[in-house]
Amino acid sequence: MGVGIQVENLNAWFGKTQALRNINMTAEANHATAIIGPSGCGKSTFVRCLNRMHETIPEAHATGRVRIGDLDVYNGTSAVAIRRRIGMVFQKPNPFPTMSIYDNVAAGLKLNGFREHKRLDDIVERSLKLSALWDEVKDNLKKKSGASLSGGQQQRLCIARALAVQPEVLLMDEPCSALDPISTGKIEELIFQLKESFTIVIVTHNMQQASRVAEFTGFFLLGELIEFDKTEKIFTTPSDKRTEDYITGRFG
Amino acid sequence: MPEKQTAGSTTLPPISLWRRGKNNFVTFAAMAAVFLVLLPLGAIFAYLVYKGVGSINWAFLTQTPKPVGEEGGGMANAIAGSALILAIASVMGVPLGIGAGIYLAEYGQNRLGTLIRFTADVLNGVPSIVIGIVAYALVVLTQKHFSALAGGVALAIMMIPTITRTTEEMLLLVPNTVREAAYGLGVSRWRTTLSITLRTATSGVITGVMLAFARVAGETAPLLFTAFGNQFWNWKLNQPTAALSLQIFNYAISPFDEWHRQAWAGALILIVLIVASVSAVRLAASRGTLKGAN
């Protein structure tokens, strides 16, 4: 079951440059929330602040409160422990190139000290089925490397890898932007099914994707959250002129 | 009738004879350069085979040198000694070199990193005899005798810069997206570096190690004052030890024809062993990689 995400007064900097200003937002459990906005508006930065990936960049820091379920992301637990409870899928599919498909899916578990090898087979199979990749790879799990799959398959492999550790929240940073329309369609279908068990936050520059996939949408501009509402409201009668200008293509 | 021109088309002039000629000439020149480079290599190898193969027999490979004047004898102890010294050098040099390379690649974008890189590059250029003398001063004088250990230390010092720089470069070639994938799964930084980044760069790192190994395997000068050489078998680390390169050197500058013959044979064996060991490691490494992985 997924959990909700509460963001309070989130500010983020790259060195001296402020990238996010006072973001307040709630993402509902078991729903998909889309984050849209023009290039450089801070949407990727925002999502990376949710699992503290932002900190992997030198001189980057963030303040504020992020709560994922009962977990206080910035207070208390280490960043590494946080990331084990939050799954992330990146823009460019990035399976571990020297590992087999099986090892890729199991990587999150194995590298974090998982010892029950007997259960691993089941977990790998379940994760690959969840990400709709099982049928295509079940005969070659340990023989083929992760990097030998097609782009769309690689991305689904990355989704399986993220799901294997059973996070409650799945963060997706423009997951389909490097994929062809058919693979994109498959992944969008997948997001629909995943919503039943996970809470999803998806960054996308494709507004049609946001409207197809997400119940809620947040519009970012220059580091600020301009408007946040039900997706259908944002796309039929947005409240803020800037939102409307972006959506109707009158700028960027 | 005027010729019908499609919108925006321009007719380019056909490729002139002069341009084609230039192209062919440069291709030919490049191929000639390759040939010229391979020529001395081939000549050396051919000459070695010609001069040495006749002296390679079972006795040569299994016996120790006979005293001056006597026929026969071999370089068995020198082959074993070289293996021992190289093993010691690898045990010391490879982990240190890879470790330094990892530091430089993952954590070394600072002044300390620049210093380490500079030091490694300088060390690379130090003449091998100077390194031998340093090892002599550090190990031999302390232990009060020549030893395989001292020889290993000297060779290790020579291996480290190459291994460090290659490891760093190979690790930097690993795209950051791979590291990010590991961070996203909640893997700590050091674990990511060892289990993911290093693993991805494995074949490149091995190449670096093999390069360093092949270079020091044939070094003679650093062993002159460290391993010193030995006419007999020695497996102790703190005693003078025979080495193939040393043996070849001593025999080659001697006035005896018998020894000259054996020197040729030794040189051939040395080359063959180096090529064989590098190939064996390559083969073992490629067996371990999966279908489709780079």
Add this chain to the structure above:
Amino acid sequence: MRSRFHQGLDELRARLLRMGGLAEQAVDRACQAYIDRDLARCHMVLEGESQINITEREIDELAFDLLAMQQPMAVDLRFILAVTKINSDLERVGDQAVNIAERVMDMVELPKADLPVDIPRMAAAVSAMVRRALESFIEGKAELAQAVLEMDNVVDRMKDEAFIVLVKSMNENPDVTRQALDALLVARNLERVADHATNIAEDVIFWVRGADVRHNAGPEEAERQPAQLPAQQSATETH
């Protein structure tokens, strides 16, 4: 940005205005024909019908094309949907004008009857409604559209009065039954035109405010608070 799309929207707007002009003209002509008992004008109305139908098709095609090819969102999407609905209402207005003309053609053959019903006044009111509805579309002003909604009550009352008066006439004077019936039908046609004008006004409010005020849901009930229209904004910027 998106100049082809905006050109398409401009073209759509222009075509709808042309359609509006044709419909308004048809109604005016039909009413004038009633007042003047003018057969020639009736024929003009009947002939103008085909042009209205052609223009309706052209507008629908362009709207469909823009929807399919340009992925309009928010205000642009509301605009195109509103245009298709207004288009349909204007075509019906044209049909009603034809109906009125046919009634007039019937009436002209009968002796003139002095009926106590003020069709010209009703016609003027309805014509004003249509004009104002089209104005609210041109200006993108929801207040103008709101005024049209209010005028509908007036016209409805006029129609009810006409009904009572004409039935009484028919009872008292059976000789003028046919003329009275014609007049009654004309009144009803005018009332229908008023309904269509009301629909047009509701569609304009939907476009401008994102508020669905159809079937008497007041604009206060609509929670949507859409942004200011770009057309209005550029108008205010010129101050």
